[in-house]
Amino acid sequence: MFIINCPYCGDRDQTEFSCHGEAHIPRPTETAKMTDDEWGEYVFFRTNPKGYHRERWLHDHGCRRWFNALRHTVTDEFVATYKIEDPRPPIPGEGGRS
Amino acid sequence: MKAYSLFSLARNAMSYHRNWQQAWRSPDPKSKYDVVIIGGGGHGLATAYYLATQCGISNVAVIEKGWLGGGNTGRNTTIVRSNYLLDASAGMYEHAMKLWEGLSQELNYNVMFSQRGLLHLAHSVHDMQEIGRRGNAIHLNGIDSEFLTPEQVKEMLPIINLNCRYPVMGGLLQKRGGTARHDAVAWGYARGADAAGVDIIQNCEVTGVRVENNTVVGVETSRGFIGAGKVGSVAAGHSSVIAEMAGFKMPLECYPLQALVSEPIKPIIDCVVMSNGIHVYVSQSDKGELVVGSGSDAYNSYSQRGSFDLIEHTVGPLCELFPLFSRLRMLRQWAGIVDVTVDRSPILSKTPVKNLYFNCGWGTGGFKATPGSGHAFAHSIAAGEMNKIAAPFSIDRFNTGALIDEGAAAAVAH
Numbered sequence: 405m406f407i408i409n410c411p412y413c414g415d416r417d418q419t420e421f422s423c424h425g426e427a428h429i430p431r432p433t434e435t436a437k438m439t440d441d442e443w444g445e446y447v448f449f450r451t452n453p454k455g456y457h458r459e460r461w462l463h464d465h466g467c468r469r470w471f472n473a474l475r476h477t478v479t480d481e482f483v484a485t486y487k488i489e490d491p492r493p494p495i496p497g498e499g500g501r502s
Numbered sequence: 503m504k505a506y507s508l509f510s511l512a513r514n515a516m517s518y519h520r521n522w523q524q525a526w527r528s529p530d531p532k533s534k535y536d537v538v539i540i541g542g543g544g545h546g547l548a549t550a551y552y553l554a555t556q557c558g559i560s561n562v563a564v565i566e567k568g569w570l571g572g573g574n575t576g577r578n579t580t581i582v583r584s585n586y587l588l589d590a591s592a593g594m595y596e597h598a599m600k601l602w603e604g605l606s607q608e609l610n611y612n613v614m615f616s617q618r619g620l621l622h623l624a625h626s627v628h629d630m631q632e633i634g635r636r637g638n639a640i641h642l643n644g645i646d647s648e649f650l651t652p653e654q655v656k657e658m659l660p661i662i663n664l665n666c667r668y669p670v671m672g673g674l675l676q677k678r679g680g681t682a683r684h685d686a687v688a689w690g691y692a693r694g695a696d697a698a699g700v701d702i703i704q705n706c707e708v709t710g711v712r713v714e715n716n717t718v719v720g721v722e723t724s725r726g727f728i729g730a731g732k733v734g735s736v737a738a739g740h741s742s743v744i745a746e747m748a749g750f751k752m753p754l755e756c757y758p759l760q761a762l763v764s765e766p767i768k769p770i771i772d773c774v775v776m777s778n779g780i781h782v783y784v785s786q787s788d789k790g791e792l793v794v795g796s797g798s799d800a801y802n803s804y805s806q807r808g809s810f811d812l813i814e815h816t817v818g819p820l821c822e823l824f825p826l827f828s829r830l831r832m833l834r835q836w837a838g839i840v841d842v843t844v845d846r847s848p849i850l851s852k853t854p855v856k857n858l859y860f861n862c863g864w865g866t867g868g869f870k871a872t873p874g875s876g877h878a879f880a881h882s883i884a885a886g887e888m889n890k891i892a893a894p895f896s897i898d899r900f901n902t903g904a905l906i907d908e909g910a911a912a913a914v915a916h
Contacts, residue, residue: 406810419811423801425755444901448753448844452742454804477756478804 411487412467420465426450427458427472428492454478456495461485503697505610525689526696531703534729535563537883538721539736540708540744542566543575544684545861545868546736547691548876549883550700551609556877557884560699563730564692565723567707571688574738577806577838578869579761579795581774581785583620583679585647587636590894590906591847592643597891598874599645599678605873611690613682614788618773620679621650621658623823625668625779632778633674640676648675661770666822668780679774681785687872708737711748711858718748718858732857734883739804739839741862750854752862753844753900758808758837759798759866762816764830766790780819792830794820798840798866808837840865844900846909850879850892859883860897 407415432438432446451457457477462470474483474493484493504510504523514522537553539546542564554560566572582602584595606613624630633649640647650673652664664670692702703725710722711733720729735744745752766789776783784794796816799808813835821828842865843849849863861879864871878892888896899905 418809425802440901440903444753445751448900449751450742450753450755451746451751452755452802452841453746454740454743457802459802477802480803480805480807 408461408473408482409485410463410466410469411471411485411490412469413463416463416466420463422462422464424460424462424470426452427460456483458492503693525693526702528704529701531563531565531701531706531723531725531728534720534731535701536561536731537734538562538728538730538732539564539734540721541573541736541738541740542570542688542692542702542704543573543736543738544571544687544691544872545738545864545875545879546734547688547695547702548872549734549736549861549879550702550876551691551695551698552877552880553884554695554698554700557880559884562695562699563701563703563728564695565706565708565721565728566702566704567724569704570692570702571685574838574840574868575684575688575872577761577836578684579783579785579793580681580684580787580869581620581679581776581783582615582682582870583676583774584645584870585620585622585636585640585674585676585679586908587639588906588908589643591908592640592645593891594848594874594878594895595871596643596645597878598871601873601877602682603678605682605687605690609690609694611686611693613686613690615682616680616788617678618680618785619658620676620774620776621655622674622676623655623670623775623777623779624672624674625670625777627671629779630671633672637674646676646678648677649673650675658773659771659775661824661826662775663823663825666780681774681787683788684869687869691876708744708747711744711855713748713855713858716854717856732859732883734859734861734879736861736879738862738864738868739841741841741860745853745860748853748855748858752849752860753897754841754849754863755802756804756839756841757798757800758803758805759795759840760808760812760816760835760837761793761795762813762832762835763787763794764792764827765833767792767830775823777819777823780822782816782819782823784820784824791833792827794832798842799837804839806837806839842866844909845905845907847906848875848895849897850875850882850888850895851897852888853897
């Protein structure tokens with residue numbers, strides 16, 4: 405993962421980017437009705453998989469825009485980077501599951 | 503088990519050291535144990551040791567997918583200290599420190615625990631306020647620490663460059679802090695546990711956790727199913743993986759944490775030096791190598807490698823603080839996978855599955871707690887309830903909000 409492909413800027417050095425953890429965790433809407441357990445789950449609990457991981461990245465020292473990435477956490481290999489609004493690219497080898 | 507002593511050393515020297523007994527057996531797994539510990543690192547082996555020697559439960563197996571101490575136990579920078587801000591942390595880490603102080607004698611195994619002193623540097627007004635607050639909190643918890651002026655720092659460390667880019671404004675010294683030989687800690691606990699009847703099973707990977715009626719009944723492994731009355735997971739960087747097998751999530755994320763050692767040189771630093779402000783820590787091993795570390799890489803990974811630019815972030819401040827080290831060559835670099843909680847405090851807890859206990863989340867600073875963690879976890883497993891030292895570290899705190907936020911005080915330097 406020495407080079408990261410920013411969906412806006414193209415290939416850039418990894419030192420320009422920062423990772424911000426698991427992606428696709430929607431912010432709850434009915435927050436007033438949430439229990440402590442639901443809040444804990446939303447704020448702190450993560451899948452932390454050994455394998456493919458969808459995660460948020462920020463191009464700090466570039467366009468300063470957020471995007472998502474699909475990356476393998478053992479090989480650190482990026483499968484794809486994609487804009488927030490883009491459809492999720494499939495996980496390799498799993499028949500197109502996204 | 504024959505005790506190690508000066509006499510046994512002399513006796514074995516007569517036969518050219520060819521007749522030492524094995525330090526521990528390598529038994530085949532039994533079909534069922536009272537307690538199965540997942541993970542043969544320092545914490546797991548310590549848990550098994552205290553279960554067998556203090557809790558009267560010797561029908562215990564430690565299941566390790568690789569070799570003993572091959573994970574973070576063998577990858578850390580061997581620093582031991584108990585200078586934490588919050589009461590719960592002081593309880594845990596000082597408990598560990600007191601066990602460290604008698605550990606070689608207890609285990610009849612030289613863990614090379616060296617209370618050479620641990621010096622924490624301050625480089626800004628904020629740093630000074632932080633060590634002031636933390637130092638006083640440490641005193642209130644009855645733990646030793648001393649404030650040093652820059653002159654006193656210079657007296658301790660003549661080679662330090664006080665007027666570096668962020669000048670040294672003071673220091674916090676814990677004289678009882680220091681280092682221990684990390685491998686020896688794993689081996690010493692393994693030998694002690696084995697002698698007390700614990701089966702240590704290496705090269706045996708846990709591939710599943712069998713749960714029936716929301717109660718754990720055993721683990722699936724690469725050597726078949728092993729039944730268990732209770733299971734303690736002490737899997738460090740792989741705790742989330744074990745949790746997934748059991749069907750729940752943990753409040754953990756894994757990052758690589760790197761360390762490096764230099765070529766060996768004559769004694770030059772006789773304490774542990776750490777700096778949160780410019781972000782580096784260094785000590786000298788008994789072999790003469792400088793052992794250097796800094797922060798973790800900031801992306802999820804199980805790769806045990808780490809990124810190249812972080813090495814520069816590590817040696818940069820090192821050379822700024824000790825300019826003469828700029829001429830040293832670094833010999834080795836490696837990374838361990840640290841399981842980090844958001845408050846930078848560990849998890850010792852019951853889980854949603856009955857009789858399944860987790861000890862994890864030690865993040866970047868677990869080595870120093872090895873004896874205390876194992877001791878508290880063993881007594882908690884035996885009792886079925888977390889004991890007084892472990893209780894604040896329950897997984898429930900992430901739902902109740904009662905976090906133990908050492909992140910603010912010690913996120914960087916462990």
